[in-house]
Amino acid sequence: MNSPGRRAPGGSLLPAPERGDAGSAALACFALKVDVDTFEGLAHGVPRLLRLLDRHGVRASFFIAMGPDRSGVAALRAFRQRGFLTKMIRSRAPSMYPWRTMLAGTLLPAKAIAGSLPASLREIASAGHEVGVHGWDHVRWHDHLVSMAPEHVSREIDAARRLFADIMGVPPRGVAAPGWQCSASSLRAVDAAGFAYRSDSRGERPCRPVCADYVARVPEIPTTLPTLDEVLGRQGRDPAALAERYGQWIHWDGLNVHTIHAEIEGGPCAAHLDCLLARVVPRLPVVTLEDVAARLTDVALPEVELRRGRLPGRGGLVSVAAST
Ligand SMILES: [Zn+2]
Numbered sequence: 001m002n003s004p005g006r007r008a009p010g011g012s013l014l015p016a017p018e019r020g021d022a023g024s025a026a027l028a029c030f031a032l033k034v035d036v037d038t039f040e041g042l043a044h045g046v047p048r049l050l051r052l053l054d055r056h057g058v059r060a061s062f063f064i065a066m067g068p069d070r071s072g073v074a075a076l077r078a079f080r081q082r083g084f085l086t087k088m089i090r091s092r093a094p095s096m097y098p099w100r101t102m103l104a105g106t107l108l109p110a111k112a113i114a115g116s117l118p119a120s121l122r123e124i125a126s127a128g129h130e131v132g133v134h135g136w137d138h139v140r141w142h143d144h145l146v147s148m149a150p151e152h153v154s155r156e157i158d159a160a161r162r163l164f165a166d167i168m169g170v171p172p173r174g175v176a177a178p179g180w181q182c183s184a185s186s187l188r189a190v191d192a193a194g195f196a197y198r199s200d201s202r203g204e205r206p207c208r209p210v211c212a213d214y215v216a217r218v219p220e221i222p223t224t225l226p227t228l229d230e231v232l233g234r235q236g237r238d239p240a241a242l243a244e245r246y247g248q249w250i251h252w253d254g255l256n257v258h259t260i261h262a263e264i265e266g267g268p269c270a271a272h273l274d275c276l277l278a279r280v281v282p283r284l285p286v287v288t289l290e291d292v293a294a295r296l297t298d299v300a301l302p303e304v305e306l307r308r309g310r311l312p313g314r315g316g317l318v319s320v321a322a323s324t
Pocket residue numbers: 035036037134138178179
């Protein structure tokens with residue numbers, strides 16, 4: 001993202017990768033991480049994404065928020081946030097989320113996401129994709145993780161793992177923190193639960209994340225590219241033109257992790273993902289995060305402090321794995 005001639009949109013907190021480490025040529029690939037935050041995303045976005053991914057002949061890693069859909073609370077939070085109106089106008093967010101999602105957990109009851117649609121998780125896996133967990137209560141984790149008691153954080157992780165194992169018959173191997181929110185407690189809880197890898201933060205290369213002097217055991221594979229909702233409007237809106245911009249941000253000789261959302265790329269922005277995959281597939285292997293994790297077993301990963309920082313186009317703070 002930050003190598004000469006390729007700046008991240010709007011500047012970046014993230015340092016350039018070093019040659020010869022886990023972020024460079026040894027791992028030249030494009031991993032697609034699909035966050036499923038809502039009931040609507042699982043019910044309607046995922047089937048559309050499965051068809052689109054099948055058309056391109058690629059596999060992805062789906063991370064499901066396993067508990068209640070309280071997106072309406074997130075909508076209220078966003079409404080109170082600084083710069084909210086500007087972002088709404090820029091990204092045309094009201095057209096990206098249906099009104100049922102904008103009211104879920106406030107005026108409308110909070111539906112169980114995975115619990116209501118267990119067959120959907122099994123369909124993702126039987127289509128050849130990876131399925132992992134994206135926390136239990138996405139909104140609670142996103143808004144309150146930093147102040148949550150350690151036992152409460154463990155309860156969120158354990159509830160997600162238990163339901164996943166009930167539905168899939170095996171425990172999840174991967175976990176992705178809702179909203180890229182991490183704390184020392186969340187690093188500990190994921191380590192204790194026995195995941196094979198985590199994708200919790202934004203960064204440049206795989207690492208062993210550190211928070212408040214706690215060095216995590218489970219490796220971190222961060223999201224390296226900006227998300228579509230962060231660049232939509234700021235970098236244009238046309239699917240082909242945005243795919244071309246992504247072409248400038250992608251490390252064609254390194255590891256790329258791109259997070260998409262079932263609600264966005266599996267909804268009104270399917271054409272953006274279609275154009276992006278048409279550009280990527282001929283040039284890079286598209287892999288799952290579990291594939292990346294398997295290639296890290298013999299790599300000495302650097303210990304990297306997770307900091308809370310802002311990213312261009314995203315409201316609020318996220319955890320950034322930045323080594324400088
Ligand atoms: Zn999410």
